[in-house]
Amino acid sequence: MSHAPNPGRLRHFVTAFAALLDSKPPEVQILRDGGALLRQLIAVDDWLPDAYALPQPERYQQYLLHADSAERFSIVSFVWGPGQATPIHDHTVWGLIGMLRGAETSQAYRYTQDGRLQASGAAVKLTPGAVELLSPGLGDIHKVHNTLADSVSVSIHVYGANIGAVQRSVFAEDGSHKTFISGYSNTHLPNIWDRSKELKQP
């Protein structure tokens, strides 16, 4: 792993997010205040180790960066190779998506009265610094793709669960769906907890 100069930024985000959740706030507050924290995190791009920003030719990568001890939240680096895309899928838990590099485009879908899925509203393009919110109560079915056809994009996702272990669904436009569990692309997490070099030795 190459060392990003400021891994402490991610650690500060984790501890601040945990403090936010400790007050057991309603989802809307998690999305608002957690979204503000995520906006701070992605405002500077000097903390993500290179190993968690590597694209793979076969498909987009989902690198777990941190999982909360009680699986209250998880943080994932999504890395999009040129032109890569997800299927239409849901999340079942709240989510925050913050764009770090490049751009991604999210298209929401809704069920029609006759049980098919159709695109709903305009596609949303995220550029660095932007944060999108996902709430199952508002409808959290979407399809996402790398806006850039010729380069890598990276977004930082926060979910209200250990998202790689959540049973979710992928959908076809005819409204049919299949359940899936995403897992993660990585077998190691970054150690963001070693402060021995930052802390002043007396």
Next chain:
Amino acid sequence: MSHAPNPGRLRHFVTAFAALLDSKPPEVQILRDGGALLRQLIAVDDWLPDAYALPQPERYQQYLLHADSAERFSIVSFVWGPGQATPIHDHTVWGLIGMLRGAETSQAYRYTQDGRLQASGAAVKLTPGAVELLSPGLGDIHKVHNTLADSVSVSIHVYGANIGAVQRSVFAEDGSHKTFISGYSNTHLPNIWDRSKELKQP
């Protein structure tokens, strides 16, 4: 990293420990109930990836396995090469030490009235399955060494903080001390959160 067959055991320990702490119990309950959880974890030796059990010739290794989002606790694999030992040191936070492989010997120290340190009580030898408790209120100064002169020992430690970032002290027998922050030996943590293979796909 070679994959231990049951990394899920560590994940279960983490989530159970987090649930224990969620009730904000007094320290004695953390040590009692957390100690019981640790005893379960170390009762079977099939979950620690090899990368976190590797000795180094220079000194004992401290591999962080998990840090809680709010730094309420951390879990560390201590790996002792043949005959390796710590200096006399303290912890400043509660601790649990569970022996996984080999054996280690802990000698407690106390200050005498004239300000020197002296060994206090008999040395405690831990063998696999045993759990030792550390409480700053009871005095948590000790020196630990690998009981085995010719092979590797591994113990699993749980502390009431992100221990690698805690300012602590090492002591000389004349009672003098120096502060230190241990840090960790590893730059990656094991990803124990991917349950996609364990969870039955419907």
